[in-house]
Amino acid sequence: MxxxxxxxxxxxxxxxxxxxxxxxxxxxxxxxxxxxxxxxxxxxxxxxxxEATPKPTLEIEEEWDDSDEITEDPFAKPIGRKERKKARRAASVEKAERPTESEKPTTKDPMQSTTGHDLVASxxxxxxxxxxxxxxxxxxxxxxxxxxxxxxxxxxxxxxxxxxxxxxxxxxxxxxxxxxxxxxxxxxxxxxxxxxxxxxxxxxxxxxxAGYWDFNKTVSAHLEDSSPVVIMLVGVNGTGKTTTTAKIANRLTQQGRSVVLAAADTFRAGAIDQLAIHAERLGVRCIRSQRGGDAAAVARDAVESARARGEDVVIIDTAGRMQNKTNLMEELRKVHRVTQPHLVIFVADALAGNDAVTQAVEFQRMLRFDGAALCKLDTDAKGGAALSIAHATGRPIVLAGVGQGYDDLIDFDPAWLIDSILE
Ligand SMILES: Nc1nc2c(ncn2[C@@H]2O[C@H](COP(=O)(O)OP(=O)(O)OP(=O)(O)O)[C@@H](O)[C@H]2O)c(=O)[nH]1
Ligand SMILES: [Mg+2]
Incomplete structure (x- = not known):
């Protein structure tokens, strides 16, 4: 009942x-x-x-500032030029191809809520x-x-x-x-x-x-502006980042996009091989280093390599971390700073319940994300975590992991979740 x-x-x-x-x-x-x-x-x-959204609190040292192209503060509020760029992007979303049946947005009017690089944290x-x-x-x-x-x-x-x-x-x-x-x-x-x-x-x-944006349309809109589109996945240990990286790569390659994976989890033993195996199966390139290597260097290499080859999308898989471990958070911010991702996706484990909410709030405070992927919704997770993450961070759940296969990633459907909670 x-x-x-x-x-x-x-x-x-x-x-x-x-x-x-x-x-x-x-x-x-x-x-x-x-x-x-x-x-x-x-x-x-x-x-x-x-009061509701304090600015990210970590100040990090400028040890990677050999990159001339990156001058904007990713956490700064958008200024006029950015606003104009955002408007142009919104217009290009309008022009994007009609979605196929499987791409159909799950909200009434996703055009209004498509977000991305210039997204203001709410x-x-x-x-x-x-x-x-x-x-x-x-x-x-x-x-x-x-x-x-x-x-x-x-x-x-x-x-x-x-x-x-x-x-x-x-x-x-x-x-x-x-x-x-x-x-x-x-x-x-x-x-x-x-x-x-x-x-x-x-x-x-x-x-x-609130604030829902359609994943496929957003990637398409960014691609009209420039390539590669950089997507960074973040979250605590074992939530599904690497699996979701592979699922996203699978989705985008099926749409004819060229995808490069960045093995920026240089922290956990076996993490690089785990991603490399997915890449091989999916037939996409994987940029990697030795274990213990500089995660930001790997991520930047992947972006530069994709740019040189004219590839469409770079997906950065990062190390799982406790949200309260400052040095690991700093590493993430460094990856963010050098790659300037178009989309940061917080990967949450639906089974984690209230913990997933605490993690989301802390990640949003330290490294703002644009949307969340809620994984393991195929298990007996109750789903309330989705409501709480959205409520506490103001960022929408955009993707849902519904299994361990490459095809088990769907656009998050709010009505489906509400029905499963209420009925
Ligand atoms: N049932 C189910 N299992 C999932 C889903 N997504 C991920 N998993 C499983 O969760 C486990 C952890 O997934 P990973 O992708 O390795 O998680 P991670 O966040 O990369 O973990 P770390 O790299 O250790 O931080 C694996 O066994 C996955 O198969 C999902 O949507 N449904
Ligand atoms: Mg991983």
Whole structure:
């Protein structure tokens, strides 16, 4: 039985009079006032964008500054020229070929949300609850504050937590839901449990769709500008970076792109061979060094080699690291600085639940990423991590790993995830 089935079953026992007041009654007026106060309090408690997304904190020494071409700070806010470039890129996305059936975007209008090299890191996604056509201007019943409503919301909160959604995201959703519901005039044709279900579903969907960009279209758009397009994968140990590197290479070569892999995990024993074997199987080049070599040098060699040969895409596989290990994070930032990747993808393990969220937040703080690939969704992972990553970092999940084969990488589908959590 899914979340909503359990929820509605409990709701069935509820008399609507316990939760709503008749219009024009004293209780209804009080509820409207209370709803206003709750919304104001919620607004005041929200962090400002600056508080929400601190600038990356690590300052690293300029030991690799022999590269003349790289002068821009990758973490700087876009300036006018960049904005113009972004607009040009957006226009070239419009021109990109019509997607094939398998390339079809999963959101209504991916053109608006395609991002890339100039992407501005955004703060956490703000939860907004829209009661849609459930509210009515006249007639209806007004939702009031009551123990019963509190108990129902508590149960909903527990259900969301058990789907692996992080506490902070769940609290944000529930508080906003409560503030939105109280004082709202609900049409008598709608049952309150249906109102709550619709509101919650649309809220969670919006959370996952915020800032979504279509992977294939974004790569195509960048390729119109310049090549090679550089994609860097980051994340903690064992989340699926190397496998996802191979899956992306497979996807792009099937689209006729020439791909080069950069074995920038020079840290873990066997990592270079692991990637080289994938490269051989996929028939793509792999740029590598000895174990312990300079990861940034490998990555830069791969980009320069691809540029010299006119190849389309470089995918940089990096070493897994704990998000709190400063020296390893510095190495990643160095790879980033010398290669100026068009896309940084944070690879998360759906099975890691709340840990994946903590890691995502820390990576976003240290080395901003453009989107996440959520791997191992074919396992019994509950999926709530996706909601929390999106909520906490403001960056969308764009790709989903659904198995260990090369073809097991799909565009992330927010509606599918919401259904699997709620149904
Ligand atoms: N079931 C399943 N397994 C996956 C998926 N993605 C990766 N894996 C498995 O997860 C394990 C770790 O994957 P890697 O790609 O080596 O992970 P990594 O992030 O490169 O690991 P490190 O290099 O050690 O940091 C491997 O056994 C993969 O086959 C997925 O989508 N589904
Ligand atoms: Mg790896």
């Amino acid at each position: 899914g979340l909503f089935d359990r929820f509605k079953k409990r709701f069935k026992k509820t008399d609507e009079k316990e939760i709503t007041a008749e219009e024009n009654s004293v209780e209804a007026e009080e509820a409207v006032e209370q709803g206003k106060r709750l919304k104001e309090a919620l607004e005041e408690a929200r962090p400002t964008p600056q 703060g956490p996604v703000e939860i907004e609850i829209n009661l849609g056509d459930s509210v009515t201007k006249t007639g209806g019943r007004v939702v009031m504050s009551s123990d019963k409503l509190d108990r129902i919301l508590e149960e909903l909160e527990e259900e969301l937590l058990s789907s692996d959604m992080a506490q902070s995201a769940v609290e944000d959703v529930i508080h906003t839901l409560k503030a939105t519901l109280i004082g709202s005039r609900i049409s008598t044709t709608k049952k309150i449990e249906v109102v709550v279900e619709e509101a919650l579903r649309s809220t969670l969907l919006r959370l996952l769709e």
